[in-house]
Amino acid sequence: MPEQAADVSEQAPGVDERAASAHRQGPVRSEAARVAVLEATSKLFAERGYERLTMEGVAAEAGVSKQTIYRWWPSKGALVSDCLLQGQLFPNRFTVPNSGELRHDLTAWLSAILALLGQPQGELLVRSLIAASVENADIGRRLHESLGASRSLTERFEIAIADGQLAADARLEEIGEAIVGALLLRALSRTESSDDSIQRLLDAVLGPAQAKG
Amino acid sequence: MPEQAADVSEQAPGVDERAASAHRQGPVRSEAARVAVLEATSKLFAERGYERLTMEGVAAEAGVSKQTIYRWWPSKGALVSDCLLQGQLFPNRFTVPNSGELRHDLTAWLSAILALLGQPQGELLVRSLIAASVENADIGRRLHESLGASRSLTERFEIAIADGQLAADARLEEIGEAIVGALLLRALSRTESSDDSIQRLLDAVLGPAQAKG
Amino acid sequence: MPEQAADVSEQAPGVDERAASAHRQGPVRSEAARVAVLEATSKLFAERGYERLTMEGVAAEAGVSKQTIYRWWPSKGALVSDCLLQGQLFPNRFTVPNSGELRHDLTAWLSAILALLGQPQGELLVRSLIAASVENADIGRRLHESLGASRSLTERFEIAIADGQLAADARLEEIGEAIVGALLLRALSRTESSDDSIQRLLDAVLGPAQAKG
Amino acid sequence: MPEQAADVSEQAPGVDERAASAHRQGPVRSEAARVAVLEATSKLFAERGYERLTMEGVAAEAGVSKQTIYRWWPSKGALVSDCLLQGQLFPNRFTVPNSGELRHDLTAWLSAILALLGQPQGELLVRSLIAASVENADIGRRLHESLGASRSLTERFEIAIADGQLAADARLEEIGEAIVGALLLRALSRTESSDDSIQRLLDAVLGPAQAKG
DNA sequence: AGCTAATCGAGACGGTACGTCGGGTCTTAGA
């Protein structure tokens, strides 16, 4: 991935740094190996979750030696984090639609997330991401950015303010955190989120649904 | 877990079941061992977190054999979960004060939680609980109960409704989840919660602070 | 091997020490595992030699976990040494025959040793023992005892002195060392020992063959 | 080893072969690199012994790439063997002095060898050479030549025969082998050779010291 | 001067084995 490497300032481990580095003798990092490792990680993460993902499994799946993994990623957390950054584990950001009606859009957005959480491997994925966040600060930060404080969500809120559907002084970031945080809490406690409970959650953070008939 | 566990519906693993059981031959479960295990677990959990807590460490610290632990608790997760239930890891419920002013009381309550999160070992503790929740559904459920959906919080909300400080149709449970979920998300991403951000969070779920001035 | 353990003073690692130890709770070392490990070691040593013998191979062959090996033997050298002591690698002592004629007996004895050295796996065995001796002092000592300074050889010399076939002040131990050392040197340099060269070696240490015709 | 090695019968790997080669384009083997590798090998061999000598260590110490080593020497054994041949590891041959009295000269010669064996790093050196001989036939052969069957020793014996100090039919080569072999055997078993034991060894192979008083 | 071919350093690569750690099960002896 030569092209986008340059414009990303905070590079995760495992990201190609050739462009930035001065000329150096010798062979260059094998792109094939890098990609194979990331793909193997994604695959095994999806299959087994974070805890049961093993470096040896990744190495075997990728057809790569363990040492090659450890050469570029210092730990399992860093590897998974890098995978996440590349959008290989998790849709990089769920885009919030814009139909003109905020509440409707948020419901659609949450439904998409819940559709993921609803399937067994989706729940595993999310819980695994949480586990990974616990071990690795980077992953946590990215999870936060991908969901709670995502640009997509904030932008939708800004439109809503312009529309008058949201108060001008609404706490955009905190509303996002509250919604996503509640979902995470439910994921942790294996509490299912029914459609009703989603509506109630939106009631809580947006105020009660108005003019419902 | 021994045979008499089956007929006891609500008991967590590790809870002393002597009272419930009928007459039986042989020595009875050693209370000293049970307590020693729980205390050792608390201590080591606080020191090292969930991941780096080892059953061997617990056994050694408690002066107990590993088998004695496994006889009564089926797994590490169950042991930690039990500890949590006993309130040995985590203040069982942060009681929400009642001064008459809801927002003030929630601020105080959140401050208490944040005081815990602020110290380094408090953060470790919370993240470890999250990690434990990932592995063990019971722990997740209890974490949920202790915090988001805690009786203490709900009761305080009910008082607020009676007082007129909260709308009668407010989504009590969801408000709690939203608040705690947001904190959890921040804990995962190592984002500090300033006093300001707490206020903004309360703004988001309770509506903006009224008549401030 | 309970019976002979008691009378061996200098116990090697891996030797059963139950008799000597005080009463202790808990399970006792698994005899089956011990034997399986030693047999696997012998087999693999014979097949692959010392250098290419691996602990993982031994564990797999013995159907034992690596940890069980490391629990009882601190290193590969110690394990092989123990095997040697048990006579599992190498006939514990080549007994020197006694036909009345010393030179004839020594020739027979050397022939037996050379027969072993002559076959490819015999050479490997001996060179591997040498390699093992380099790494592990115990093995060296036992190799020395089994061959150069072996009781069997010394006893045969003593008979020869009584018979008048050897001078009363002959340096028994050194003669043994000289013979075995010469063989060793040849093994190291891959020099074959012809029958002739054996005779010349005996000439060198016993004096020239008398009255040959 | 490059292609022109085939036509050179006696050359060891790593020996400079420029003179023998035909016209060829491109740069020629770097003498500096060759010398640096050999010196690094000597140094590390002395410090750590054969087993713990690593090619990577040699490359680093010599300031040379691994490939440069492997280009010229096919294996660790070959490299060490070459070092030995150059007399960099081991005095190429301990010359046997000639004072007119054979036994006296051999004692002096053995003392020199024992002086080396007596010091800890000398023992390591010898044991390492033995280990290297096990792995590499060339090294074994050279060890044999340098010591047991050394020209210097045989020549001294021939003088002794001329002097009448040794029987005309004495087995010169075997006597050398016996002496040196006994020393090796002792080195392997970590048995110290006292002055006395040296004399007894000479008694064994030369016949008892005559007219000692 | 340019071309060609082999050198050199650096070091990435797939492997194998190391020795350690921890999980959860099983066995024994004593209370």
Place this chain on the structure above:
DNA sequence: TCTAAGACCCGACGTACCGTCTCGATTAGCT
């Protein structure tokens, strides 16, 4: 019958070297 002690199998960890390979830079003879 329960307990403490701890041996057992299993699987994963992260490290060390192996010997091969691939680069870019350099160098020396040949055209």
